Amino acid sequence: MITLNINGKNHEIDADPSMPLLWALRDIIGYTGTKYGCGKGLCGSCMVLMDGTAINSCLMPVSAMQGRTLITIEGETENLQKLQQSWADLNVPQCGFCQPGQLISATALLNKNPKPSEEDIDNAMARNICRCGTYQRIKKAIQNTAE
Ligand code: FES
DSSP states (O other), X not given: OEEEEETXXXXXXXOOTTSBHHHIIIIIIOOXXXXXXXXXXXXXXXXXXXXXXXXXXXXXXXXXXTTOEEEOTTOOOHHHHHHHHHHHHTTOOSSOXXXXXXXXXXXXHHHHOSSOOHHHHHHHTTTOOOTTOOHHHHHHHHHHXXX
């Protein structure tokens, strides 16, 4: 059995230790807000917070997550909720598929750096791809949240 602490709650799961965290989240535990895009660490749509840092859950074996604190898009942390409100205020998403990962990266940024510069935002968000091209609205929503 593997114990995962997700969004403040412990989940005991019976899974192959090498299973990617993303599969455990979506297929075993039912947190389907975290999305599968490329499965290769290239798109950022699968991002979750591990001990406050944004990671690609498609690359992380679930066994490496024991003893860690995980937050997904379903989590209720202060910065994540503030960012979600800014996202809604600015109508950031188009298709929406990549937006959970975008929000997780933005949360990791504001947790470490409450007043990021434009360059800080660009650097923090560089691992998240949006096929609809919502980058400018994402940046504005982060800036509005940080004010
Ligand atoms: Fe993990 Fe694309 S699905 S980075």
